[in-house]
Amino acid sequence: VNQQSQITAFFSKT
Amino acid sequence: MFELRLVQGSLLKKVLEAIKDLVNDANFDCSATGFSLQAMDPSHVALVALLLRPDGFEHYRCDRNISMGMNLNNMSKILKCGGNDDIITIRADDGSDTVTFMFESPNGSANFEMNLMDIDSEHHGIDESKCCAVVRMPSSEFQRICKVLSSIGDTVVISVTNEGVQFSTRGDIGTANIVCRQNINVDKPEESTVIEMSQPVSSQFPLRYMNSFTKATPLSNTVTISLTSELLLAVEYTIAEMGYIRFYLAPKIED
Numbered sequence: 001v002n003q004q005s006q007i008t009a010f011f012s013k014t
Numbered sequence: 015m016f017e018l019r020l021v022q023g024s025l026l027k028k029v030l031e032a033i034k035d036l037v038n039d040a041n042f043d044c045s046a047t048g049f050s051l052q053a054m055d056p057s058h059v060a061l062v063a064l065l066l067r068p069d070g071f072e073h074y075r076c077d078r079n080i081s082m083g084m085n086l087n088n089m090s091k092i093l094k095c096g097g098n099d100d101i102i103t104i105r106a107d108d109g110s111d112t113v114t115f116m117f118e119s120p121n122g123s124a125n126f127e128m129n130l131m132d133i134d135s136e137h138h139g140i141d142e143s144k145c146c147a148v149v150r151m152p153s154s155e156f157q158r159i160c161k162v163l164s165s166i167g168d169t170v171v172i173s174v175t176n177e178g179v180q181f182s183t184r185g186d187i188g189t190a191n192i193v194c195r196q197n198i199n200v201d202k203p204e205e206s207t208v209i210e211m212s213q214p215v216s217s218q219f220p221l222r223y224m225n226s227f228t229k230a231t232p233l234s235n236t237v238t239i240s241l242t243s244e245l246l247l248a249v250e251y252t253i254a255e256m257g258y259i260r261f262y263l264a265p266k267i268e269d
C-alpha cells in the first residue's frame with residue numbers, strides 16, 4: 001500500500 | 015493603499031487558470047517583494063507558491079503590507095469578465111473588505127468589486143538547498159507525458175539517473191515507461207532537456223496532481239522539475255521575467 005504523505009512535513013512554519 | 019497595473023492582463027488570467035482547481039481560497043500578500051501567494055490544496059498534499067515582482071507591473075504601489083483573502087473561483091469569474099488584451103488594475107484601500115478589478119481596453123473600461131474573505135493561513139519556509147536532481151524540459155512535452163500516463167495509471171514514478179529522466183506508471187491494462195534524455199538545443203534553448211543531478215533519485219506521485227500543475231503550461235515554454243533528497247517534488251513555471259509559479263508535491267511512500 002502506498003501512503004500519501006502530507007506536504008506540511010516538508011516545510012517549516014515561518 | 016494597494017494598487018497594481020498589469021498591461022498584459024492575460025498573464026493574471028493564466029495564473030488563475032493554473033491554480034484555481036488546486037486551491038479554493040488563498041491570501042494574496044502584497045508587499046515590497048511583490049504580489050505573492052502561498053497556499054495548500056484542501057488535502058494538504060500540494061503547496062503552490064506564486065510571486066509577481068513589482069518591476070513586472072507598469073505601476074505597483076504598496077503603502078503597507080496587506081493580505082487579501084480571495085476565493086479563487088470567484089476571482090477567476092471576475093477576471094473572465096475582462097477581455098484577453100485588457101489592461102488590469104487591482105486596487106484595495108487600507109482596511110477595506112473589498113478589492114476592485116478594473117479592465118481597460120481602447121474601447122472603454124469596466125469595474126468589478128469583489129468581497130474579500132478572512133482566511134487562516136500559515137506561511138511555510140521553503141528550503142531549496144536539499145535539491146538533488148533538476149530537470150528542465152519543454153513544458154508542452156511534460157504536459158503530454160502526464161496526460162498520456164494518466165490514461166494508463168494513477169501514480170507516476172519519476173526516476174532521474176545519468177541516463178535521463180524516466181516517467182513510469184502501471185494500471186489495469188498494463189504499464190508505461192517514457193524516458194527523456196538530455197538534449198541540448200543551442201539554437202532553441204526552450205526545446206532543450208537539461209538534467210543536473212548530484213545523485214540518482216526516484217519517487218512516486220499522484221498523476222491527478224501532476225495534471226493539475228500542467229494547467230500552468232500556457233505561462234512558460236519550459237518547466238523545471240526538481241526532486242530533493244527527501245523526495246519532495248517541485249514543478250516550476252517562470253512567468254515572463256516577472257516571477258514564477260511553483261508547485262510542491264509530497265511523495266507517496268511505501269507503507
